[in-house]
Amino acid sequence: MSEPATVPTTDADWYAADARSIAGVERLRFFPQVVATGHGCTLVTPEGREVLDLSASWTATGLGHGHSAVVEAVTRSVSSQAGGSVLSGTHPEAVLLARELLELVGTTGTDRRVYLGHAGTDANDVALRGVRQMTGRSTVVAFENGYHGGLGGSMAVSGLHVAAGATADPHLRLVPYPDPFRPWTGDAETLLAATLTRVEQELAGGDVAAVLVEPIQSDGGVIVPPDGFLRGLRELTQAHGSLLVVDEVKVGLCRTGEFLAHQAEGVVPDLVTLGKSLGSGLPLSAVVGPAAALDSPAASALMTTIGNPVSCAAGRAVLGQLRDGILAANAVARGAQLVAGLQRYAASARPGAATVGDVRGRGLSVGVELVVPATGAPDETLTSKAVFAGWGLGIVAYPVRGNVIELTPPLTITSEEIDRAVDLLADAIDAAATGRVADEDVAAFSGW
Numbered sequence: 001m002s003e004p005a006t007v008p009t010t011d012a013d014w015y016a017a018d019a020r021s022i023a024g025v026e027r028l029r030f031f032p033q034v035v036a037t038g039h040g041c042t043l044v045t046p047e048g049r050e051v052l053d054l055s056a057s058w059t060a061t062g063l064g065h066g067h068s069a070v071v072e073a074v075t076r077s078v079s080s081q082a083g084g085s086v087l088s089g090t091h092p093e094a095v096l097l098a099r100e101l102l103e104l105v106g107t108t109g110t111d112r113r114v115y116l117g118h119a120g121t122d123a124n125d126v127a128l129r130g131v132r133q134m135t136g137r138s139t140v141v142a143f144e145n146g147y148h149g150g151l152g153g154s155m156a157v158s159g160l161h162v163a164a165g166a167t168a169d170p171h172l173r174l175v176p177y178p179d180p181f182r183p184w185t186g187d188a189e190t191l192l193a194a195t196l197t198r199v200e201q202e203l204a205g206g207d208v209a210a211v212l213v214e215p216i217q218s219d220g221g222v223i224v225p226p227d228g229f230l231r232g233l234r235e236l237t238q239a240h241g242s243l244l245v246v247d248e249v250k251v252g253l254c255r256t257g258e259f260l261a262h263q264a265e266g267v268v269p270d271l272v273t274l275g276k277s278l279g280s281g282l283p284l285s286a287v288v289g290p291a292a293a294l295d296s297p298a299a300s301a302l303m304t305t306i307g308n309p310v311s312c313a314a315g316r317a318v319l320g321q322l323r324d325g326i327l328a329a330n331a332v333a334r335g336a337q338l339v340a341g342l343q344r345y346a347a348s349a350r351p352g353a354a355t356v357g358d359v360r361g362r363g364l365s366v367g368v369e370l371v372v373p374a375t376g377a378p379d380e381t382l383t384s385k386a387v388f389a390g391w392g393l394g395i396v397a398y399p400v401r402g403n404v405i406e407l408t409p410p411l412t413i414t415s416e417e418i419d420r421a422v423d424l425l426a427d428a429i430d431a432a433a434t435g436r437v438a439d440e441d442v443a444a445f446s447g448w
């Protein structure tokens with residue numbers, strides 16, 4: 001036996017035990033995080049230390065930890081469980097969740113279906129197969145530094161994974177995403193037109209099944225594209241007989257202030273994928289789209305626990321909390337407060353303070369880009385030290401694309417918690433910039 005029989009007691013012992021038992025393929029670590037319980041925006045370590053969660057588990061606990069509506073729905077469902085899935089029989093929670101999603105999520109056409117899955121990864125995989133099935137075309141256009149999943153077909157169309165050496169889908173064409181802070185060509189003004197021209201070149205051959213796009217490129221660095229980007233993609237895909245798939249897995253479900261982020265541009269996609277927040281802590285994802293993409297081949301997306309009743313009950317509880325728009329309004333107000341606080345910090349010329357190159361975002365999807373003061377180049381070392389220091393000071397926030405601290409707290413976060421978040425983030429960045437985190441401290445955390 002490699003693991004001692006005793007149950008760890010300290011935070012450090014739990015973390016060490018994790019390294020000896022949990023597979024490395026599912027560990028993406030930036031500091032020695034171990035938590036035993038949670039409530040609201042707070043996570044609590046086994047030793048009882050409270051930390052402020054500014055990630056919401058990469059948005060997967062969108063309503064916060066232990067939200068009463070989710071607790072009630074899950075408890076009810078699991079204590080009289082209606083089987084395990086919709087695979088070979090149905091149950092009311094799945095049918096009702098699918099109907100609610102059809103009502104809330106606008107996509108083209110009238111004959112529509114919902115796939116209920118486990119994670120963004122399988123939702124995007126199913127969407128990809130669906131668009132190929134529906135159009136009879138193979139090619140998919142996606143974006144450099146995009147993220148759509150961590151296994152199989154979704155991974156193979158994710159620009160970030162492909163750049164890191166994953167095998168690309170043989171029919172994938174990657175186009176640069178329009179990043180106004182670091183434009184791939186020209187300036188912020190000409191960026192949108194240049195990007196849409198690139199997309200049009202890819203579509204012109206008439207062999208593209210779909211364009212797959214994140215409305216905000218999250219893991220690619222919290223990139224908010226210029227207004228008109230999604231409208232442009234909608235027009236181009238329509239003109240060339242291709243479908244538009246919008247991946248709302250990370251920023252959908254009120255995080256940006258809209259129910260779905262793409263609604264800010266008034267576009268109607270052909271397919272929408274959802275995940276993370278949909279189960280607020282339980283594994284649940286969905287694809288909403290045409291029956292022609294999602295009905296056939298029959299029985300071709302099989303996992304034994306798809307449409308799990310407990311997860312579906314959680315999903316319905318989440319949608320119930322989002323319906324009145326109060327959490328969407330909170331996301332807008334608290335997001336503006338967070339950005340303003342961080343911009344004040346960025347402008348403060350404290351001795352030794354790091355250079356914050358940019359603070360950006362929409363609602364409660366916010367990115368803080370750390371740069372080398374002299375050159376403006378991405379400062380990945382500083383960023384990894386800042387999030388490490390943050391854990392010690394009492395916050396959970398992760399880096400994306402190396403030098404951007406992503407902030408996606410639960411939608412329920414309060415004004416007082418945002419003030420605390422700004423202070424702690426400022427302290428964490430200052431600690432990293434003034435040499436209070438050693439290279440050895442972060443050496444064990446390779447992260448992405």
Ligand SMILES: Cc1ncc(COP(=O)(O)O)c(C=O)c1O
Binds near residue numbers: 121147150249
């Ligand atoms: C935009 C987007 N799509 C899909 C996924 C994959 O979701 P999951 O990790 O739940 O499979 C992610 C995960 O980060 C994501 O950010």
